[in-house]
Amino acid sequence: MSETAIGEQAAMLAKQNSFLRQHGTKLLALLFWGILVGGYYLYANANELTLLDSLHLVVNFLTASLLGPLFYIVIYALRPLLFFPATILTLLGGFLFGPIGILWTIIGSNASALIAYTVGRYFGQGILDSEEETNLIQKYTQRMRQNSFETVLIMRLLFLPYDLVNYAAGFLKIRWQPFILATVIGSIPGTVSVVLFASSFGTLDELMSGDFQISPLTLIVSIGLILVSIGLSRLIKRREASEN
Structure with a gap:
């Protein structure tokens, strides 16, 4: 591999690392909320729960x-x-x-x-x-x-x-x-x-x-x-x- 190709690959990796450092927590948060909303939707539909029913379940669990x-x-x-x-x-x-x-x-x-x-x-x-x-x-x-x-x-x-x-x-x-x-x-x-x-x-x-x-x-x-x-x-x- 030529020195130019190695340099370009290193620059690309540095750019990717920089992106992850700046936006890693945002991507993590987006993934969490996506899983949470999707999981709630599937669970509520499977158990025929309204939003109020779900809130009561969460409150009872926490308290x-x-x-x-x-x-x-x-x-x-x-x-x-x-x-x-x-x-x-x-x-x-x-x-x-x-x-x-x-x-x-x-x-x-x-x-x-x-x-x-x-x-x-x-x-x-x-x-x-x-x-x-x-x-x-x-x-x-x-x-x-x-x-x-x-x-x-x-x-x-x-x-x-x-x-x-x-x-x-x-x-x-x-x-x-x-x-x-x-x-x-x-x-x-x-x-x-x-x-x-x-x-x-x-x-x-x-x-x-x-x-x-x-x-x-x-x-x-x-x-x-x-x-x-x-x-x-x-x-x-x-x-x-x-x-x-």
């Missing part, structure tokens, strides 16, 4: 089975690869499990943060190519390298896009120990408030049947935590502005 919380945690952990919104899963944690959903959601969300961090670290090419995302994150990148824990903690308290922070931390190859510790601490106020807010309206089964009662105390606590989180984020923003 009445010992494997339910584990399944929820696994789905939450894989969420960055499936492009599923974190807020929806966090709300579901409250609707499905009540206040104990705080624990399952914290475990799942931090596992998902570590997975997204790993994706950013090893497959980070192109993650920060978007001008909008870069402008949002660029003023923190140098600080993230120099003081990882404090910077990630501030970004969590400021409610910057959850996955973008995860990917950026991995892309910048900061140490995972301060990253995950800051994520655990910084995400607690938002997670607790959202899960409590959802659980204050009752279970998902009750909501679907229209038979639910609002828990005033849980709702007040959740709103209070949300207000505290917003106030803390504004305080940090003012401090950031005064330092610049």
